[in-house]
Amino acid sequence: MRIGIVCYPTFGGSGVVATELGKELALKGHQVHFISYDLPVRFDKLLTNLHYHEVRVSDYPLFDYQPYELVLASRIVDVVKHEGLDILHVHYAIPHASAAYMAQQILKTEGIYMPFVTTLHGTDITLVGKDESFEPDITFAINQSDAVTAVSDSLKADTYKHFNVKREIEVIPNFIDLKRYQGCSTDGVLKAFAPKGERLLLHTSNFRPVKRVEDVVEVFSKVRKVIPSKLLLAGDGPERPKIEALCRKLGTCDDVHFLGKLKNIEEVYSVADLFLLPSETESFGLAALEAMASRVPVISSNTGGIPEINEIGVTGFLSNVGDTDEMAANALKLLKDEALLSKFREAAYQKAKQFSEDSIIPIYENLYERVLAGVAK
Numbered sequence: 605m606r607i608g609i610v611c612y613p614t615f616g617g618s619g620v621v622a623t624e625l626g627k628e629l630a631l632k633g634h635q636v637h638f639i640s641y642d643l644p645v646r647f648d649k650l651l652t653n654l655h656y657h658e659v660r661v662s663d664y665p666l667f668d669y670q671p672y673e674l675v676l677a678s679r680i681v682d683v684v685k686h687e688g689l690d691i692l693h694v695h696y697a698i699p700h701a702s703a704a705y706m707a708q709q710i711l712k713t714e715g716i717y718m719p720f721v722t723t724l725h726g727t728d729i730t731l732v733g734k735d736e737s738f739e740p741d742i743t744f745a746i747n748q749s750d751a752v753t754a755v756s757d758s759l760k761a762d763t764y765k766h767f768n769v770k771r772e773i774e775v776i777p778n779f780i781d782l783k784r785y786q787g788c789s790t791d792g793v794l795k796a797f798a799p800k801g802e803r804l805l806l807h808t809s810n811f812r813p814v815k816r817v818e819d820v821v822e823v824f825s826k827v828r829k830v831i832p833s834k835l836l837l838a839g840d841g842p843e844r845p846k847i848e849a850l851c852r853k854l855g856t857c858d859d860v861h862f863l864g865k866l867k868n869i870e871e872v873y874s875v876a877d878l879f880l881l882p883s884e885t886e887s888f889g890l891a892a893l894e895a896m897a898s899r900v901p902v903i904s905s906n907t908g909g910i911p912e913i914n915e916i917g918v919t920g921f922l923s924n925v926g927d928t929d930e931m932a933a934n935a936l937k938l939l940k941d942e943a944l945l946s947k948f949r950e951a952a953y954q955k956a957k958q959f960s961e962d963s964i965i966p967i968y969e970n971l972y973e974r975v976l977a978g979v980a981k
Contacts, residue, residue: 605972606635606688610680610704611695613642616810617890618725621755621778622695623647628781628965630654637687639679641672645867657683673699673706680707684718691972692720697729698738701745708748719750719975724773726755726887726908727814729763743767750975756909759887774971777912778890779964782957785897788874797861798875803833803939806876806900808869808891809883811841816905818843818850819882819928823903825854826932831939838863838872873898877945878935884925886910892920893959896952901945903935913959919952 607629611622623644626636630651637655638644648654659679661670680703683689692707694700704720711718722745729742746752746769753776754760760773798804805824809815817837824835837847837860844862851857866872873879879895881904886892889910892902896913902920904910916922921934938945 605629605969605976606637606690607972608637608639608680608683608687608689608692609695610639610676610692610700611644613640613644613647617778617888618695618723618727619644620646621725621890622693622723624779624781624961625693625965625968626654627651628961629968632965632969635687637683637689639676639683655687673703676700676703677706677710680704680718681710684711684716685714689718691976692718693723693968693972694720695723696725696727697722697742697745701749702741705745705748719978721751721753721971721975722746722749723776724752724754724759724763724887726759726885729759729766729887739767743769747771750978751971753971755888756912758909758912762887762908776964776967776971777959778888778893779959779961780890780893780897780956782897782960785870785873785894788871788898793871793875797834797836800832802859803827803831803877804836804875805833805878805880805935806836806838806872806895807880808838808866808872809841810839811843811847813843814884815841815843816882816884816925817847819926819931820880821847821850821854821856821860822928823880823882823931823935824860825856826928827935827939828856828859830936833859833939835860836863836872836876837861838866838869840864869894870898873900876900877939878903879920880931880935881905881910881914882923882925882928882931883907883910889913893956897956899949899953901938901948901952903931913955915951915955919948919955 609626612619623646630636630653635653639657641659661675694704701722752773807820851860879900879902886908902914905925906922914920923930
């Protein structure tokens with residue numbers, strides 16, 4: 605198949621999953637064309653059947669806000685016509701699904717029908733989608749899609765709850781390449797951050813308020829009072845000044861390391877003892893799954909799709925949002941008992957295996973084939 609993928613090219617979960625999906629499809633022989641405003645962070649330039657088409661928005665002084673959605677729709681039309689795409693897969697409802705619909709209607713006038721699949725990843729529904737100004741656009745774009753998927757049962761339920769969606773939503777969970785998280789070199793990282801054998805706690809995100817990174821620091825501070833520990837924070841974002849201020853207030857600055865945005869995050873996962881994810885909401889929790897693939901148990905909130913991957917008392921522990929006392933107590937329970945920690949490590953890895961690329965990619969291929977068969981009829 606010749607498949608077009610529209611996604612955000614950033615470090616966020618939707619962009620990472622979309623890029624990994626494209627790479628896996630390319631490895632299976634499909635021609636895959638990415639359409640975005642920048643090269644996706646995990647794009648593999650060495651795959652000959654993986655292609656990138658830039659969406660470039662000119663700076664028109666007429667507009668206060670540049671019309672990205674319109675330019676994206678035009679770029680989709682161009683790529684479909686000149687690359688002979690069979691199907692389009694857009695990740696994130698707005699503006700990607702609405703741009704895909706616009707492109708589809710333009711192509712129809714030229715005798716071309718381009719089916720598109722929309723995958724809902726979370727923020728487009730749980731945060732942006734709750735803004736009434738976006739609701740009509742999101743509802744329309746979802747209902748006009750030829751197929752719709754969501755990354756968790758929780759997100760599927762939220763979509764039906766907040767939008768008047770008439771069509772079926774299939775749940776296809778996020779996936780990971782297990783090989784990426786195996787056999788990483790750890791000596792250098794351990795020497796740099798835990799030279800005296802300190803425990804390493806890890807969190808990675810875009811540091812937005814919904815991630816509650818201040819709770820991460822609170823949990824770490826409580827653990828640090830009992831067991832020598834270090835906290836590794838991978839990523840960056842708008843909450844960083846508040847996080848730094850809290851570290852100063854708690855006196856933990858020397859033991860908190862800001863690593864920035866990392867392309868090879870697996871090297872850090874591989875040395876962590878625990879992964880902290882106290883989010884206000886998560887449609888899936890891809891970062892937690894990546895940690896589990898590295899045999900790292902998860903201490904998390906019990907919100908959204910997180911319970912669908914983090915099994916309480918098996919792969920980690922779940923607590924109510926904001927309950928940093930319980931999260932710290934659960935962390936200490938594992939860190940104080942090496943045998944129990946080892947048991948949870950293995951269970952985390954076994955759970956992660958259920959979300960391997962070998963399990964999930966064929967589901968997407970089958971979906972594409974069903975959509976194309978329906979169009980052919």
